[in-house]
Amino acid sequence: MTNKAVNNLVIVILDSLRYDSWVDAAPATMGRLGPVQRRWSYASWTLPSHQNLLSGLLPHESPRGTLASHYYRQAFGRFAEQLNIAGTGFEAMLPQLWLPTFLKRSFGFRTGALVSMPVLNAHTRLNHDFDEYQLMARHDDLKSILLSMDLSEEPFFYLLNVGETHYPYTSADAAGTGLPHVSGLHGALRRINDPTAHQDFFFTDRELRELRERQIASVSFVDRLIGALFDSLPANTRVIITADHGELFGEDGQFGHGPMVHPKVFEVPFVEGLVPR
Numbered sequence: 001m002t003n004k005a006v007n008n009l010v011i012v013i014l015d016s017l018r019y020d021s022w023v024d025a026a027p028a029t030m031g032r033l034g035p036v037q038r039r040w041s042y043a044s045w046t047l048p049s050h051q052n053l054l055s056g057l058l059p060h061e062s063p064r065g066t067l068a069s070h071y072y073r074q075a076f077g078r079f080a081e082q083l084n085i086a087g088t089g090f091e092a093m094l095p096q097l098w099l100p101t102f103l104k105r106s107f108g109f110r111t112g113a114l115v116s117m118p119v120l121n122a123h124t125r126l127n128h129d130f131d132e133y134q135l136m137a138r139h140d141d142l143k144s145i146l147l148s149m150d151l152s153e154e155p156f157f158y159l160l161n162v163g164e165t166h167y168p169y170t171s172a173d174a175a176g177t178g179l180p181h182v183s184g185l186h187g188a189l190r191r192i193n194d195p196t197a198h199q200d201f202f203f204t205d206r207e208l209r210e211l212r213e214r215q216i217a218s219v220s221f222v223d224r225l226i227g228a229l230f231d232s233l234p235a236n237t238r239v240i241i242t243a244d245h246g247e248l249f250g251e252d253g254q255f256g257h258g259p260m261v262h263p264k265v266f267e268v269p270f271v272e273g274l275v276p277r
Contacts, residue, residue, distance in 0.1 A: 006107060006155045007084045007274070008237040010229075011053065013159070014222065014269075015046060015117055015166040016257060018246035021212065022269035025219035029227045030241050033273035037061070041245045044265045045258035046161075047119050049244035050126055054159065056099045059242050059268050082238045082272070083107075101129040103157050110156045114145045116163030139163035141172035142225050151232060164222050165243070167256065169214035171221050208250040215247065233275045243268035 014022075019038045039059035043049040056076055063071055072090060079088040085107060093102045103109035112132040113120075116139045120126055127133040136144055140163045149158060164171050203211065226241075233239070246264045248254045257265050 005084060006236070007082065008155050008234060009083060009103070009109075009157045010233065010237060010239045011058075011157075011159050012226075012229075012239065012241040013050070013053065013161045014219070014241065014243045015161060015163050016245060016247045017165040017215065017219065017243040017269065018264055019243075019267045019269045020264075021165075021215045021247075022219055025216045025223070027219055027223035027226075029223045029230070030271060032230075032276040033239055033241065033271045035271070037270040039242065039268055039270040040266045041243070041268050044245050044260065046117050046244050047124065047126075050120060050159075050161070053244065054099050054126060055097045056093055056102070058240065059270050082240075084236075098128060100157065103155075104129050104131075107155065110150075110153045111158075112150065112156065113159040113161075114148055115159070115161035116140065116145070117161060117166065120161055136163075138172050139166065140170050142222055143172065146225065146229055146232070149232070151234070154234065154236075161244075162222060164218045165215055167211070167247075169211065169218045171218070202253070203250070203255060205250065208255065211255075212249040215249075230275050235275060235277060237275045238272065239275050240270075240272040242270045 019036075022036060040062045041049055041059050042052040042057055056079065057072075058075065060071065060075065076088070076090040076093060080086055088102075092106070093099075096102065100109075100111040104111050111130045113126070113130050114132075114134050114136060115121075116136050118135065118139070121135045122133045132150065134148065136148075138144070142162050142164060145160055145162070230239075245257050246267050247257050248260060248262055248264055251262055251264055254260050254262065
C-alpha cells in the first residue's frame with residue numbers, strides 16, 4: 001500500500017547519549033526538528049532499550065499525578081498524530097506490540113533497521129518483521145548508514161542506531177588518539193574470561209572529563225551529517241531523534257551504563273518533528 005497522506009517514520013537512536021551532552025553540544029541541525037526535551041529511558045543498556053523502542057514505547061516523560069496505564073495509552077496514541085494515521089492506539093498494536101509488525105501489516109510500510117552496536121545484530125529477536133536489517137561493518141560510521149538507506153518505496157519506517165556517541169566516542173573518519181581505553185567490545189566486555197581484568201581499574205578525573213568532552217564532540221560530528229539525512233527524506237517524513245540510555249562519567253564512582261542505577265543512565269534527549277526544509 002502506498003498512501004502519500006501517511007507520514008514515513010525515521011527513528012534515530014544516538015547510542016548512550018545523555019541529555020546534558022546534547023545540551024552542551026547544542027546541535028543546530030538536529031535542533032531544527034524542534035525543542036529538545038529531557039526524557040527517560042525504560043532501560044539502562046542497549047538491547048532491552050531497543051526492545052522497548054520497537055514495542056512502541058519511546059523514552060517517557062516521567063509524568064506526575066497519573067497512572068502508568070494512562071500514560072501508556074497516550075504514548076501509543078501519539079503515533080496517530082505522528083504518522084497521520086487513524087487507529088494506532090494500544091489495542092491496534094495487540095497482540096504483538098511490535099512497531100515493525102504493526103506498520104508493515106496494517107499500513108504497508110517498508111521496514112528497515114541499520115544498527116551500529118553488535119549486541120543488536122540480526123540474530124537477535126529485534127530482527128522481526130524487518131524487510132531489511134543490517135549490522136554495519138563499523139560501530140561508528142553514520143555516513144555508511146545514510147548511504148545504505150533505501151527510500152525508494154513509501155511509506156517506510158527506518159530505525160537507525162548511531163554509534164559515534166557510544167564509547168569510545170569516535171567516528172570512522174576521525175578515530176581518537178590517546179583515548180582512555182577500556183579493552184573489549186566497545187568497552188562492554190573487558191576481557192570477560194579473565195577474573196583479574198576487572199580489578200583495580202578506573203579512569204582518572206582528567207580522563208573522565210576528556211571522555212565526556214569526546215561524547216559532546218561526537219554529537220557535533222553527528223549533527224554535521226544529519227543534514228544529509230534531512231535532505232534525502234521526503235517532506236512527509238516524521239523524524240524522532242533520541243537515545244537508548246545515558247552514560248555515567250564518574251558520578252558515584254561509576255563509568256558507562258547497564259548494571260548501574262543512576263538518573264544520568266536513564267536521562268536522554270528527545271526531539272521530533274516533520275523533516276525540516
